[in-house]
Amino acid sequence: MNDLALERRTGLPEHLRVLAELYPRETWQGHPNFSGLTAFWLERHLMFRQLMARLIEGSERHLDQTDPRFAAEMSQYTGLFLNQLHGHHMIEDQHYFPQFIPLDSRLEQGFEILDRDHHALDGHIHALADRSNEVLKLMAAGEDEKRAVDLLAATQRDFSGFLLRHLEDEEEIIVPVVLEYGADLE
Numbered sequence: 390m391n392d393l394a395l396e397r398r399t400g401l402p403e404h405l406r407v408l409a410e411l412y413p414r415e416t417w418q419g420h421p422n423f424s425g426l427t428a429f430w431l432e433r434h435l436m437f438r439q440l441m442a443r444l445i446e447g448s449e450r451h452l453d454q455t456d457p458r459f460a461a462e463m464s465q466y467t468g469l470f471l472n473q474l475h476g477h478h479m480i481e482d483q484h485y486f487p488q489f490i491p492l493d494s495r496l497e498q499g500f501e502i503l504d505r506d507h508h509a510l511d512g513h514i515h516a517l518a519d520r521s522n523e524v525l526k527l528m529a530a531g532e533d534e535k536r537a538v539d540l541l542a543a544t545q546r547d548f549s550g551f552l553l554r555h556l557e558d559e560e561e562i563i564v565p566v567v568l569e570y571g572a573d574l575e
């Protein structure tokens with residue numbers, strides 16, 4: 390299970406891709422069981438990807454050439470991103486995963502992986518919040534923040550890698566289950 394940890398794996402193992410192989414990503418939208426709720430759930434994932442990219446861009450821009458909007462934007466987007474992501478995980482843990490786990494016993498380990506990912510991401514959420522606060526504190530005190538922003542950018546890039554891995558694998562487990570069994574994300 391260790392090489393399936395969020396920080397190490399490069400995708401889902403073959404035996405958990407049985408349904409994903411049956412339903413390639415490009416066929417999802419045209420499938421009769423693809424509902425508005427599934428589309429909405431995928432749009433949330435897209436929003437997380439976009440916010441993450443925006444945070445990284447903001448840090449890199451500020452390192453490159455001091456950006457007067459950096460602190461306000463970073464603070465606002467980080468807060469929004471981390472709050473929304475935490476809420477999103479709670480809905481998945483409490484409503485989506487328990488609904489879907491009984492539908493296909495072949496995917497049981499897949500849901501274990503996703504559950505572990507959420508725990509791992511929790512730790513990374515705290516690390517990202519701490520690094521962000523460190524930068525804001527230095528800036529509020531009028532101290533040089535560039536080294537801290539450099540560390541923040543590295544933490545953001547790591548986070549992005551873990552997040553993208555989780556979202557992609559989660560989508561490739563959940564959406565095929567929705568399509569195969571006509572289940573819904575409600």
Ligand SMILES: [Fe+2]
Nearest residue numbers: 478481507559
């Ligand atoms: Fe998730």
Ligand SMILES: [Fe+2]
Nearest residue numbers: 434477481559
């Ligand atoms: Fe998700």
